[in-house]
Amino acid sequence: MSTIADINGDGINDLIIGAPSGSRVYVLFGTRTARPAAVPLANLDGTNGFEINGLENFHQLGFAASGLGDINGDGFDDMVVGSPTGELAGRCYVIFGRATPFDPVVNVLDLDGTDGFRLIGADNMGAGFTVSSAGDFNGDGLADLLVSEPYEGSHNELRGRTYVIYGTTDPVPATRNLADLSGAQVLRIDGQPDDLSGIAMAGIGDFNGDDYDDILIGAAFQNLGRSYVVYGRPSTNDEFAPPLLLGELDPLQGFEMVGEGGRFGETVSGVGDFNGDGLDDLMVGATSATGADLRTGRSYLLFGRSESFPDAILMGTLDGSDGFKLDGEIFRDKSGNSISGAGDLNGDGFDDLVIGAASALPVTDQGRSYVVYGHAGPFPSEFPLALLDGRNGYKVDGVERLDRAGSTVAGSGDLNGDGLADVVIGAADAPRFSSTGRAYVIYGTPEAIFADGMEGDNPVRQHSLDQLR
Template identity: 35%
Template sequence: MKAAVAPGSLPSVPWGRTRHLAVPVALAAGLGAPADAVAVPVGVDLARPDGDALRLVGDRGDSAAYTVAPAGDVNGDGVGDLVLGAPYADYNRRRDSGSVYVVYGRRPFDGVDLHFLETRGGGFRIDGIAAGERFGTAVAGGRDLDGDGFGDIVVGAPNATFLGRREAGVAYVVYGGPRNGAVDLANAPLDAYDVIGGRSPQDHTGRSAALTADATGDAVPDVLLGAPDADSRVPGATTANTRTGSAYLVTGQRARRGVPVDLAAAPGDVRQLDGSVTSERVGASVADAGDVNGDGTGDLLLGAPTADRNDRVDSGSAYVVFGRDERSVLSLSLLTPSLGYRVDGASTGARLGQAVAGLGDMNGDRRADAILGSPGAAVGTRRSAGRATVVYGQTARLRLDARALGTAGFSILGAAAGDAAGAAVAGAGDANADGLADVVVGAYDADNNCRGGSGSAYVVYGKFGRAPVYLSRLQPARGYRVDGARPGDRLGWSVGNATGFAGPGPVVIAGSYSVNAPRPFAGAAYALRRGVRKTASRRYATRLPLRVLRRPGGRARDYEGFLSIPVEATAGPIRDVYAAVYTFGGRRIGSTSVPRLAGRRQLDLRLRERLRGGGYTVVVSGQPDPARYCGRKSRELVLRFR
């Protein structure tokens, strides 16, 4: 941790001598309008939605909107459709067989109860074949694979058994066309869908899926699948490596309709991309990157969120692999600048690559850009606030470090500790009509509006340059925030863009897989039309409800090896209080812990060395009384000595 103060700003104190140090005041977070509150523009509060927010709610136990994606025009009516994954649905008496809902584009823009989807002509449901396969864990659409003019979709069932290979995983290609009523794949005609089966037991093929516009130069869309628990088997990779993960680009779907694909048979129309580091889990996320390097062929994005890079455990990585007309096996350890490049997470536990997405051109340089989610990243002292890294299209580098992107991109930084911003990311189209691509970032664990775990999604507008975007102080010119309706909804678990779903222009989709109303664990998705409503900014506390006393004795003091700070809990008792003092360079030199702090008290931090000239930072963390203080996470107070 590094304190944001200038060196030499703290006067020298002889060891064992008393010296009073002034502490900045106004770091209290009370219950009214706390001094440390931040004002963030709210485009939509889903507890009070307006006519531009459409709700699509699932059936009992579905966890609908666990995944969301544009479906293209599945029924041929000229309006874009939407596909929602519900991997825990139990239709046909098959527990956790899973389902997906295809929802037809809405004109007018009215709500949908997925329980009545087919009977009201709003779309149809597709049910998984076997119990426990979790059909709908991944969904992708927006392309016409077989050339019949209807949008097709790909659905992942990562726990499915294929040819006796337990949990090898399966991806189903379901072809579009007019339909009436639910489709049970266990009884569907064989020409209604195709199967792509995993290579080995427990590969979990289909954990992620995408459709690419053209990654081989043949002007035909391709299928991209992730198998994050596959073991490497590529020459040049260590065969003992486990859970390195793999991704598969399956081409030629138009000519092969009706013929299943067995990835273990090394078919000639599959490009295989294998991880090479134990447990990096390549393929945990995949996406169509667009044309990143400007060669006219689409490129690929692969996430590996548990990779250990640069001595940072679980920092994560993402790979940009350039498209080419090639059907071969490639170990990503052999990546060269002509084949692609790698982006590494900024810190231990960041999990960069948990989510990845192509954006289009966000900075106006005519190359496709990418966004990479790091939900575990810390932002300053805010642990797991999360971040999303935007990487501009390029060809010049083999490796990038999200900690020091330079001119290669910029970061979007989470607002509060534990928000997990970046757990889901997607392009948002051009939401503000300025000609630049925008992004949507999910923060499913945010606690805004005193609703613990309600979640939020942020739409961030495209921009030039490398300056970071702070979600804690997002301004209307830079984007807006969407807040979940109820505690525990987890809005932002999934996000997407369904352009054309409500007529011309982009529609942002945000999923809340744990919505419990009107049915337990039904899940819901919200479709939001372009434009920001004129909703007043809301204020919410982001720091610990603790203040430093100003009265006599209200100064920090170094005395006989202790740094003493008199404080007062302003919103009821605080549990599990921990305070630590850090040097300007981020080295901890003293600490203390208190099981429970109520009212006024002095925090005595035992020092391991004497205070010297320079800036010091004290970080106090703890859990406020949930009965009196909104939010459920441990919060922090930061004191800087100048």
């Protein structure tokens, strides 16, 4: 689930929702017109959005999806969807934005290079397991694309590989093989043995203030867990440029973050400028980390800065000045199973973040999500999510038993055109007994929400998704 930005060029952000069990993806156009409380995705007709399909269910089309920005220079934002088991090799499908109407159904097998293209990975490497925008990584004014192959490497030492595929205004063929792209078209980034690097990855904006957008790559299965920041840089004209090695990054190329265990690096995200210092920040999740109780989950927020970072940062040493930890609430919450920047939800000038805990409320597995408001600080070294009180953020609970709300979370940009960012929470197994899945859009608001509906001293700190109207 992801914001697409503005794929149809109407000035309002749009939303992409994956349904990989059925190999379908849905694009819902943003609108300033009031919506009903429930929008059936089966009713998309090309004017309000469209469906993407064309593959058998086992291909898992929509397992990953992302908006990209404008990768082909035509003035419209584009999108990518992953199919990690497609034809064994794994495939990704890039669909170009446009002003002309979309058909109600877009078949990915019909992409011909003018409306989008296919990317084919190596056999059994999982290309498309994760996909993301890289922002403008090489500084040429076009958006770039991230694709991972987390199972790249020999059977006994899966390193993982990430591709930064550069945007271009040149015509592209309908099918592109990842192995055939030259160094002028792509930067290959290889992990260390047993990293499974690229199991999570994200564009994080300009983290170090050098005017190039940067990327974040997770490697949760390496010892205590690792994640890597790779700084954006100009692309090369060397067709045979060797891969960048994550284990050998120098301070001009990026740095490594070492976790405290708990599958640190299983989720990663940019969060925009959370502390308002003018630099973008990042977040890394550790879903099995132990906070106050077993497997409560933990997320780590690291602030961007223009000063150089050391080769490696021990994330357990964050002290509030450089970032802080956000701890889950109770046993088996696994908070941080999904994380995202949320944009500025409350209009205070600071970007906010959202954290999913799909296993929260462990007796029922309703799931819970946490919205945390950005601010200028000061910050503690650790912040328990239990302390959200309506002023510094709030909690959102799933509706029914086994909903697993918070299985995915995303900042959706501004879907209703009111000038405030919105947030989306996915409940993969809702409604109960059908597990067709639901996504809930929560609109941003500049006003605090209070228990009696009026301004006062009784802020609501916890909501349920069934209260949305």
